[in-house]
Structure formats: C-alpha cells, structure tokens
Amino acid sequence: MMAMEGVVLKLPSFSQLVNPxxxxxxxxxxxxxxxxxxxxxxxxxxxxxxxxxxxxxxxxDFEILHQKxxxxxxxxxxxxxxxxxxxxxxxxxxxxxxxxxxxxxxRGIHFLSARATDEYEMARRKVAAFVNASESSEIVFTRxxxxxxxLVAYSWGFSNLKAGDEIVVTIAEHHSAIVPWQILSExxxxxxxxxxxxxxxxxxxKMLQDLLSKKTKLVVVxxxSNVLASVLPIKDIAKWAHDVxxxxxxxxxxxxxxxxxxxxxxxVDFLVASSHKxxxxxxxGFLYGKSELLAAMPPFLGGGEMISDVFLDHSxxxxxxxxxxxxxxxxxxxxxxxxxxxxxxxxxxxxxxDYEVELANYLYENLHTIPGVRIYGPAPSQNVHRAALCSxxxxxxxxxxxxxxxxxxxxxxxxxxxxxxxxxxxxLGINASARASLYFYNTKEDxxxxxxxxxDTIAFFTSFK
Amino acid sequence: MVLGAVVQWWLxxxxxxxxxxxxxxxxxxxxxxxxxRFLVEGYTGITMMAMEGVVLKLPSFSQLVNPxxxxxxxxxxxxxxSPNLLLLLRQLLFRPHPFLSATQPDPILKSSTRATDEYEMARRKVAAFVNASESSEIVFTRxxxxxxxLIAYSWGFSNLKAGDEIVVTIAEHHSAIVPWQILSExxxxxxxxxxxxxxxxxxxKMLQDLLSKKKTKLVVVxxxSNVLASVLPIKDIAKWAHDVxxxxxxxxxxxxxxxxxxxxxxxVDFLVASSHKxxxxxxxGFLYGKSELLAAMPPFLGGGEMISDVFLDHSxxxxxxxxxxxxxxxxxxxxxxxxxxxxxxxxxxxxxxDYEVELANYLYENLHTIPGVRIYGPAPSQTVHRAALCSxxxxxxxxxxxxxxxxxxxxxxxxxxxxxxxxxxxxLGINASARASLYFYNTKEDxxxxxxxxxDTIAFFTSFK
Numbered sequence: 001m002m003a004m005e006g007v008v009l010k011l012p013s014f015s016q017l018v019n020p021x022x023x024x025x026x027x028x029x030x031x032x033x034x035x036x037x038x039x040x041x042x043x044x045x046x047x048x049x050x051x052x053x054x055x056x057x058x059x060x061d062f063e064i065l066h067q068k069x070x071x072x073x074x075x076x077x078x079x080x081x082x083x084x085x086x087x088x089x090x091x092x093x094x095x096x097x098x099x100x101x102x103x104x105x106x107r108g109i110h111f112l113s114a115r116a117t118d119e120y121e122m123a124r125r126k127v128a129a130f131v132n133a134s135e136s137s138e139i140v141f142t143r144x145x146x147x148x149x150x151l152v153a154y155s156w157g158f159s160n161l162k163a164g165d166e167i168v169v170t171i172a173e174h175h176s177a178i179v180p181w182q183i184l185s186e187x188x189x190x191x192x193x194x195x196x197x198x199x200x201x202x203x204x205x206k207m208l209q210d211l212l213s214k215k216t217k218l219v220v221v222x223x224x225s226n227v228l229a230s231v232l233p234i235k236d237i238a239k240w241a242h243d244v245x246x247x248x249x250x251x252x253x254x255x256x257x258x259x260x261x262x263x264x265x266x267x268v269d270f271l272v273a274s275s276h277k278x279x280x281x282x283x284x285g286f287l288y289g290k291s292e293l294l295a296a297m298p299p300f301l302g303g304g305e306m307i308s309d310v311f312l313d314h315s316x317x318x319x320x321x322x323x324x325x326x327x328x329x330x331x332x333x334x335x336x337x338x339x340x341x342x343x344x345x346x347x348x349x350x351x352x353x354d355y356e357v358e359l360a361n362y363l364y365e366n367l368h369t370i371p372g373v374r375i376y377g378p379a380p381s382q383n384v385h386r387a388a389l390c391s392x393x394x395x396x397x398x399x400x401x402x403x404x405x406x407x408x409x410x411x412x413x414x415x416x417x418x419x420x421x422x423x424x425x426x427x428l429g430i431n432a433s434a435r436a437s438l439y440f441y442n443t444k445e446d447x448x449x450x451x452x453x454x455x456d457t458i459a460f461f462t463s464f465k
Numbered sequence: 466m467v468l469g470a471v472v473q474w475w476l477x478x479x480x481x482x483x484x485x486x487x488x489x490x491x492x493x494x495x496x497x498x499x500x501x502r503f504l505v506e507g508y509t510g511i512t513m514m515a516m517e518g519v520v521l522k523l524p525s526f527s528q529l530v531n532p533x534x535x536x537x538x539x540x541x542x543x544x545x546x547s548p549n550l551l552l553l554l555r556q557l558l559f560r561p562h563p564f565l566s567a568t569q570p571d572p573i574l575k576s577s578t579r580a581t582d583e584y585e586m587a588r589r590k591v592a593a594f595v596n597a598s599e600s601s602e603i604v605f606t607r608x609x610x611x612x613x614x615l616i617a618y619s620w621g622f623s624n625l626k627a628g629d630e631i632v633v634t635i636a637e638h639h640s641a642i643v644p645w646q647i648l649s650e651x652x653x654x655x656x657x658x659x660x661x662x663x664x665x666x667x668x669x670k671m672l673q674d675l676l677s678k679k680k681t682k683l684v685v686v687x688x689x690s691n692v693l694a695s696v697l698p699i700k701d702i703a704k705w706a707h708d709v710x711x712x713x714x715x716x717x718x719x720x721x722x723x724x725x726x727x728x729x730x731x732x733v734d735f736l737v738a739s740s741h742k743x744x745x746x747x748x749x750g751f752l753y754g755k756s757e758l759l760a761a762m763p764p765f766l767g768g769g770e771m772i773s774d775v776f777l778d779h780s781x782x783x784x785x786x787x788x789x790x791x792x793x794x795x796x797x798x799x800x801x802x803x804x805x806x807x808x809x810x811x812x813x814x815x816x817x818x819d820y821e822v823e824l825a826n827y828l829y830e831n832l833h834t835i836p837g838v839r840i841y842g843p844a845p846s847q848t849v850h851r852a853a854l855c856s857x858x859x860x861x862x863x864x865x866x867x868x869x870x871x872x873x874x875x876x877x878x879x880x881x882x883x884x885x886x887x888x889x890x891x892x893l894g895i896n897a898s899a900r901a902s903l904y905f906y907n908t909k910e911d912x913x914x915x916x917x918x919x920x921d922t923i924a925f926f927t928s929f930k
Contacts, residue, residue: 083793103878104741104880108880109865109869109872109880109881110868110871110877110878110879110880111872111876111878112878113878113880143611143748143792143794143795144792144793145792146766146768146769146791146792146793147607147791150766150791153767154618171777174768174769175767175768175769175775175780176768176769176791176792177768178775178780179767179771179772179775179780179791180766180767180768182778182779182780183764186779192777194777274792276793276796281798282793282794282795282796282797282798283607283746283747283748283749283796283797283798299647301610301611301614302614302617302639302640302643302644302646302647303610303613303638303639303640303641303643303644303885304610304638304639304640304885305885306643307639307643309887310639310642310643310887310888311888312635312656312658312888313646313656314646314650315642315643315646326610326611326614326640326643327607327609327610327640327739328608328610328739328741328747329607329747330607330747330748330795330798331741331747332746332747333746333747333748333798420768422772422774422775422776423775423776423777426776
C-alpha cells in the first residue's frame with residue numbers, strides 16, 4: 001500500500017502574468033495536496049513512474065469535482081452530456097472580465113469598452129478557429145445551441161421553405177433539433193420526414209438516402225447522439241444532401257466538446273453547439289453558417305447592434321454576424337467560452353478524443369456485464385466508436401429509482417428521463433432511461449465507482465422481490 | 466395495507482447529521498423489515514443513533530406536483546399510493562426529531578438539485594423585486610432586446626393584424642422599435658410615433674390623441690429615457706392604453722436598476738429589463754408578463770425544456786415560464802442576477818433613487834454652466850426628475866472627439882454616438898451626442914472630475930480655432 005503526497009503550487013499562467021491586474025488582484029496562493037485514490041479492486045498499486053491518465057492530470061483544474069455530497073460520499077460526476085464542469089482558467093477569465101474591464105461592446109470609445117470589444121471579438125475568432133470556419137464572421141453567438149437552431153428556422157427556414165418542402169431529421173434528434181422545425185412546418189406547410197434506426201440502434205443512413213429527394217430542402221442531424229452514443233458520417237450525409245440540392249444543419253453539441261470538428265472538411269452548411277457542454281459558461285452558444293448563407297438571411301431578433309440605420313418606417317441591417325446579434329451580447333460568457341477553447345486546445349482535441357474512446361469502451365464493457373442491464377445504441381468495435389456515454393435500463397427497475405439511489409447513497413451523479421429525446425425513447429419502446437456520460441476529466445476509477453454503486457443499487461432493489 | 470413490500474430508507478443527508486450535532490461522516494446500514502418497519506443504524510464518528518420509523522420512498526416535492534408522476538411510473542418496485550396518504554405519512558415522519566436541531570430541513574423539498582433551486586430562487590427574487598404577483602410571470606431571456614422580440618413574435622403575431630396600430634415614442638431604443646417594424650412588415654400592422662414637446666420629453670397629450678379604440682393594440686414606451694433622462698408617467702399611460710383596449714409594454718432598462726418599479730402598481734402588461742445594467746452579469750435579462758397573457762401566448766423558441774410531450778407530427782408545450790425558455794438557460798448568470806438583486810435590495814431602491822436624483826441635479830447644474838454645452842431632455846425641477854445622465858453636445862466639437870480625449874487624457878469613460886436612438890437624434894437634428902451616465906457607486910467627485918476634464922477638452926480643441 002503506497003501513500004503519496006504532493007504539494008501543488010498554483011503557478012500563474014502566462015496570460016495571467018501579462019495581465020496588468022495580476023498582482024493587484026491576487027488572492028493568496030493556494031496549495032493543493034493530491035492524494036491518490038485507492039482502488040479497491042485487485043489491481044496492483046500504481047508505481048510512481050506510471051503514466052498519468054488525462055483524467056487524473058486534469059482533475060485538479062476542476063475544483064467542483066473535489067467535494068462530498070449527500071451522505072458524505074465523494075462526488076462522482078457522470079452527467080457531462082447534460083453539462084460539463086468548468087476549469088479554474090475559465091472561471092478566472094469570467095471573473096477577470098467583471099473585475100477588470102466589464103463594459104458594453106462595439107462603438108464604445110473608452111478604454112474598458114475597447115478592451116471588452118477586443119476580447120469579445122477575440123472569443124469569436126477562437127470559436128471560428130476551433131471549428132475551422134473560414135472567417136470569424138461565420139460565427140454567430142447565441143444563448144445556446146437551441147437558440148441557434150431556432151435562428152436558422154426563423155431566418156433561413158421561413159425564407160427558403162414552402163408548403164410541400166421536406167425536412168429530413170432522424171428519430172434520435174434532441175427536441176431542440178425537432179421542435180423548431182415542427183413550429184416552422186405548422187406555419188409554412190413544410191413536412192418533416194423521420195429516419196428511423198437500424199437493428200444496431202443507429203440511424204439508418206440507407207433510409208436517409210432514400211428519403212432524400214428533390215423536395216428535400218434541409219437535413220437536420222446530430223453528429224454524436226446524446227442517448228445512443230453513436231456517431232453519424234457527417235461528411236457523407238452532407239454530400240448526399242448537397243447532391244439533391246438540400247442544405248445540412250448539424251447539431252454538434254455532443255461532438256465539438258469531445259473531438260476535432262472541422263466544418264470545412266465536413267462540408268456542412270450550418271452547425272450549432274453550446275458553450276456549457278464544452279467547459280464554458282452557460283448563457284452562450286454559437287451558430288456556424290457559411291458566409292454566403294448568412295449574408296442572404298433576413299434578421300431574426302431586431303434591436304440595437306444589428307441595425308445599420310433606423311428610420312421610422314423601416315430599418316437597414318448590419319452584415320453578419322452582427323445582423324443576428326441583437327442587444328447587448330453575453331460578453332463575459334463569450335470571453336469565458338474563448339478561455340475554455342484555449343484550455344481544450346492546450347490539451348488537444350485528438351488527445352481528448354482518444355482518451356474518451358478508451359473510457360467509452362471501459363464503461364461499455366463493465367456496464368454490459370452486469371446482469372439485467374440493457375444499453376442502447378451500437379456495440380463498440382474497431383470501426384464503431386461510441387461516445388463516452390451509456391444510456392441504459394435495468395430490468396425491473398425504474399431509471400429514476402436507480403439515479404436517485406446512486407446519488408443519495410453513493411454520490412454518483414447520472415441522469416434519468418428522456419434526455420430531451422422522447423421520439424427516440426418511444427421508438428425504443430421505453431419511457432425513460434438512465435444515462436452515465438463522461439468527459440476527459442473522468443477516470444477509470446470513476447467508472448469503477450459507478451459500476452460498484454450500480455451493482456449495489458440493483459442488489460438493494462432486487463432484495464425486495 | 467399501505468404497501469405491498471417496498472420500504473426504503475431515504476433522505477438522511479450529511480447536512481442533516483451536521484445540524485444534529487457536528488458529525489462529519491456517517492455510515493449507514495439499513496435493514497428492512499416487512500410491513501414497513503425497519504431499523505436504521507447510523508454510525509457517526511461520535512455518536513451512534515438508532516431510530517425506528519416507517520419510511521416510504523416518497524416522491525420528491527416536484528414529482529408530487531407533476532400530474533404525470535403516477536401515470537408514467539413503470540417499475541413494479543415503485544410506490545404508488547395516494548397523495549393524501551403520502552402527505553399524512555410525511556407529516557408523521559418528518560416532525561421535528563428530538564435528536565436533531567429544530568431547524569431540520571424538509572427532506573422531500575431538499576431532493577431537487579442545488580442548481581435548479583438557485584435558478585428558481587433567482588426567478589423569485591426578480592419577481593419580488595418588481596412585485597410581480599407570481600414568479601411564473603418572470604421569463605428569463607438573454608437581455609431586454611430578446612424579451613421584446615419574444616412579445617413581438619409570440620403575442621404580436623397572434624394578436625396583431627393588418628391595420629392594427631402600435632404606438633411608440635420617437636425616443637425609443639432601437640430594441641423597442643425594430644422588432645415592431647419586423648412584425649409590421651409581416652402582418653401589415655402600423656407604427657405610430659409620438660414626438661417630443663418643446664421641453665424635449667415625449668408628448669403625452671399627442672400619445673393620448675393617437676390612441677384609438679378600434680385600432681391601437683399595443684403601446685410601447687420606455688420608463689426612463691437613456692438619452693433624454695426623462696421619466697414617463699407609466700401608470701397614467703397604462704390606464705389610457707387599457708381604456709382603448711390596448712396592451713402596454715414598458716422598456717424598464719433604465720428604471721429597474723435605479724428606482725423601485727412595481728408592476729402591479731403601474732398596471733403594466735409587459736415589462737422588460739436587462740441584468741447587465743443592474744450590477745449583474747451579461748447573458749441574462751427578463752420579461753415580466755401578466756399570467757393570463759403569458760398563458761395564452763404560443764411558444765417562441767422551440768426545443769428542450771419548453772415542451773410537455775414531443776411526437777413526430779406535433780408537440781405539446783409546457784406552461785409559462787418554461788414555455789418560453791428553450792434549451793439550457795443561462796443558469797450561472799441568472800443566479801448572478803439574483804445576487805445583484807440581493808445587493809441592491811440591501812441598499813434599498815428608494816435610497817438609491819434619492820441619491821441619484823441628487824447626483825442628477827449636480828451633474829446637470831455643473832454641465833449646464835459650461836459655455837457652448839447643449840444638454841438634451843427636460844431641465845430638472847421640483848416636479849421634473851431627471852435620471853442621473855446627460856446626453857449633450859458642445860458647439861463646434863464632435864462628440865467622438867470629446868469622448869476620445871476625455872478617455873485618453875483624463876481616464877473619464879463616457880459614450881458617444883446615437884445610443885441606439887437614431888430616430889430621436891434625427892428628431893433633435895443631430896447625428897450623435899456624448900453621454901455621461903451615473904450609478905449609485907458614482908460620487909460628486911466623479912462629476913467634478915468629469916466637468917474639469919470636459920472643460921480641459923473643450924479648451925484643447927478650441928485652441929485650434
């Protein structure tokens with residue numbers, strides 16, 4: 001049995017050193033003592049020289065993970081598909097904004113306003129670079145991915161869709177990728193066509209191709225499913241859509257945080273994601289749209305910032321992206337998102353993805369072996385990569401009971417319900433499922449804790465039968 | 466016969482142990498007897514407690530009030546007993562316990578997540594701050610601009626038709642004008658503009674004349690003007706609007722942060738404000754709407770959270786306010802707004818307002834005496850209170866030059882431009898103005914510094930002539 005102690009000095013980052021406020025705003029240096037977790041499995045203790053996993057090396061950056069909850073259990077946070085935690089760097093960036101240069105952006109002359117504007121537009125450039133947009137003006141900041149999809153529906157949709165036109169979506173889409181198009185359909189007479197699943201429980205890409213026709217104007221698909229953990233071949237789907245003259249909108253909420261996403265390489269027309277799922281603050285998300293598409297789109301929300309001139313009887317509008325950003329933006333939050341992108345980029349999205357594939361397999365294998373557990377989505381293999389999440393049910397148990405017991409007794413945080421995917425659940429013949437979802441700061445020990453806790457949970461409930 | 470077989474121990478959280486006597490951790494061992502009797506042994510570091518009691522797996526409070534709770538339950542092991550019996554048992558079980566402090570928290574209500582609690586607490590704080598009759602009358606948005614667009618797209622599109630009239634003033638912010646222009650283009654409704662009196666305040670007599678029983682459906686007015694510093698008699702205007710069967714929307718961005726605003730007393734139908742103008746983060750704002758109005762309004766943004774059920778061909782929607790909050794909200798930012806409201810309330814809005822009236826007079830008097838300075842809006846008097854801001858021009862100088870010099874040479878941050886009020890500036894016969902605007906953390910010394918700096922600025926530029 002080994003005991004290790006370490007003193008970790010929180011050294012300032014380079015960006016903090018060049019921050020003129022660094023020395024004046026400093027709170028006292030924090031020392032962190034890192035104690036390794038002792039695995040109760042039969043595996044050997046890890047010798048000092050062993051490589052540290054990405055989960056272990058990043059965990060210290062996330063203060064929120066180091067707490068006890070409920071009955072004194074340590075927190076095991078496995079609800080990352082719902083929202084991610086934020087590293088200190090992001091929290092500090094947002095705090096620094098409010099402490100040092102909070103000001104309204106655009107057309108402000110003074111020192112604070114100039115700095116706020118620079119940082120806000122810098123955040124936009126960071127997002128653009130992160131997804132490899134060709135220009136930063138192709139990035140529109142919104143509240144979240146849901147608003148971004150509504151923007152496309154209200155602006156592009158209303159001016160491009162008419163009665164009889166078809167929108168192809170999959171049965172596995174998040175409500176935010178379905179409901180805006182239902183609203184649009186009611187008003188325009190456009191029709192939604194749903195792609196169902198194969199036996200492997202992935203969207204049927206053959207059926208998708210068959211559904212595409214000259215009537216199809218838009219294809220709306222997720223990149224990675226928040227329930228099935230499956231990954232769609234976006235590059236192919238984009239090509240098929242373009243072949244019939246349709247546009248493609250990709251819901252990348254579960255992909256952008258976890259892997260390299262290159263909008264030019266994928267060839268997508270629109271792509272949406274939310275900041276809070278990628279280590280950034282709530283209150284901001286973004287839409288990527290090809291320049292020529294955005295340029296042709298009428299405004300959505302009207303007001304300050306998005307106009308060029310306002311007369312009594314009409315107004316003229318700004319160019320994108322301002323045209324779609326009405327009123328004071330979520331300035332501090334966008335800056336926080338920029339900081340999150342810096343943090344993720346520093347690790348490297350490929351490295352994050354590779355680690356998560358490992359975790360995904362480990363989670364699936366361990367969960368799969370528990371009797372009575374039914375996992376949804378495809379089985380992982382050499383050519384089928386799953387996201388690091390599992391939605392599952394246990395025979396005879398209600399997912400809410402599972403999730404509640406896991407939380408109350410074991411401090412394990414998962415989610416239960418329909419995960420904003422009712423059509424998918426109805427299709428699978430269930431009301432709800434439990435879902436454990438991981439991120440790069442999770443470890444195999446987290447998975448072990450979850451599995452152990454789940455076994456205990458099942459035993460507890462089963463003992464009544 | 467209360468239960469078939471299911472009895473579960475629930476709800477002792479670590480917090481409850483702490484409140485009972487300073488215990489840090491507990492190990493619980495649960496043994497279950499038939500027919501609902503069981504013994505709980507709690508091991509603490511200090512004391513050992515044994516309790517007997519009948520504990521049922523009670524649904525959380527939010528689950529209890531969810532009408533779908535009992536119909537959607539599928540597990541055989543879950544308890545399905547009548548709500549009345551549940552409530553009775555709850556009273557029996559969770560009476561104050563002799564071993565614990567009298568302030569033991571209600572275990573059922575504690576079952577919501579902390580983030581949800583704090584977010585909804587923030588909503589209640591906003592409701593209380595403006596004296597809404599229920600917290601469900603507060604919808605969180607990105608900012609006041611989005612709130613106005615929400616009304617335009619949702620209430621506007623379902624209530625306005627060709628020929629209907631919307632009365633606005635020429636002094637409105639772009640965000641209170643452009644959404645109605647967009648709506649007018651699409652519906653054929655017409656905007657009617659109220660111009661200014663000689664005192665440079667909106668002409669309330671003209672406003673009354675413009676109101677017509679047959680045609681006016683909506684009146685959109687600011688409470689406090691961000692350029693003129695004038696205050697409109699909202700209570701009167703609301704009454705006049707209602708007398709002709711019209712609704713009133715108030716842009717309270719410049720009033721809610723600075724004075725007590727009581728929506729019930731004012732009698733308004735809709736009111737909007739932004740968080741970032743009241744000591745709180747960017748990324749959140751709110752709409753107040755009377756319950757009956759919100760209840761009748763169709764959704765605006767579609768997606769997760771705002772639905773009740775999602776089918777392939779249609780969806781059913783949640784009640785307000787959820788109906789108008791699609792996707793993950795700006796959770797952290799709303800909580801920040803709640804904290805800002807605590808801060809402001811602790812000072813007292815009346816106290817803030819009284820101090821700002823003093824500052825407003827001091828600013829006006831000192832600015833007024835500088836030769837060549839022209840301040841817009843009414844002169845302050847016993848009956849005319851100005852907000853603590855002055856938009857002004859200096860003869861022969863461009864406001865951008867003034868603002869730049871003030872910033873570069875003197876560190877004084879003011880704004881120059883049209884302040885999102887182009888129609889107003891055009892009405893006043895100018896392109897742009899400079900604007901100094903104060904808040905309760907400004908002092909008379911700040912005003913003195915500004916005046917001194919402005920005099921220096923004017924001298925500098927005048928020396929070239």
